[in-house]
Amino acid sequence: MARPTEPIRAEHAGLVQMIETLEDLVDSLSQVRNGVQNHELVGAHHWFVTALLPHAEVEEAHLYPLVDELMGGTGLATATMTADHAAIRAKVDALGEAVEKLAATESWHEAEKRRRRIAITLAQLLAILRLHFEKEELVYLNLLDENVTRERIEAALAHGHGRDEPDEAPESAAAAS
Ligand SMILES: [Fe+2]
Ligand SMILES: [Fe+2]
Numbered sequence: 001m002a003r004p005t006e007p008i009r010a011e012h013a014g015l016v017q018m019i020e021t022l023e024d025l026v027d028s029l030s031q032v033r034n035g036v037q038n039h040e041l042v043g044a045h046h047w048f049v050t051a052l053l054p055h056a057e058v059e060e061a062h063l064y065p066l067v068d069e070l071m072g073g074t075g076l077a078t079a080t081m082t083a084d085h086a087a088i089r090a091k092v093d094a095l096g097e098a099v100e101k102l103a104a105t106e107s108w109h110e111a112e113k114r115r116r117r118i119a120i121t122l123a124q125l126l127a128i129l130r131l132h133f134e135k136e137e138l139v140y141l142n143l144l145d146e147n148v149t150r151e152r153i154e155a156a157l158a159h160g161h162g163r164d165e166p167d168e169a170p171e172s173a174a175a176a177s
Contacts, residue, residue: 004150005141007157008063011055012133018047019126026126029119032112041099041118048092052129056085059136062156067140070147081140084132091125 003009022044028034064078071077098121102114144153 002150003141003145004148004153005144006150007153008141009137012137015052015055016130016133018051019129022047022122023126026119026123029115029122034115036115038099038103041102044122045092045096045099048095048125053089053092056088058157060085063140063144066148066152066156067143070143078140081132081135084128084135088125088128088132091121091128095121095125 025036025040025044028036060082064082068075068078095118098114098118102111102118105111105114
C-alpha cells in the first residue's frame, strides 16, 4: 500500500533530479575555460525561486505544523529544519546576486573568478538541500507515515503541494547535464 506521504516523496524525487543536473553544472563551472553560459546560471537561479522555494514555503506553512503536533507541539521540533530553509533562502539570494554581478562583468579574467565563486555557492546550496531532504524523509515523513492518514496529508497538501505544477526545468540548466 502506498505510504501516506507518497506525494511529498514524489515531489522530492522530482526536485532531486534537478539537483543532479545542477551538480553537473557545478562540475562544468569548476573547470578552466568551462564555457558555461550566463543564461544557464540565470536558469538555475530561476528554478530555485520558482520550484524549490515554494516547496519549502508549503512545508513550513502546512506540513511542519503536523510534524510539530506529533512531536510535542512546542514548535521546537521543526525549528532546526525551518533554520535550514532560512539558510537555503539566503544561499539562493546570494546566488541570484552573484549571477547578476557576473552579467555586468566585462573582464574575462574577472568573470572566470566570479564563475568559480558561483560554483562554490551552488555546491554549498546543493549539499544543504541533499541533507535537508534526507532528514525530512528519514525523520518527518517516516513519522507522518506511522501516525497520520493519507487524507490528512492530502488536506495539508491541498493548501499548496500539488496546487500548481512546479515550473518545467529551465532548458538552459537542463542542457548542462
Ligand atoms: Fe524542507
Ligand atoms: Fe521537502
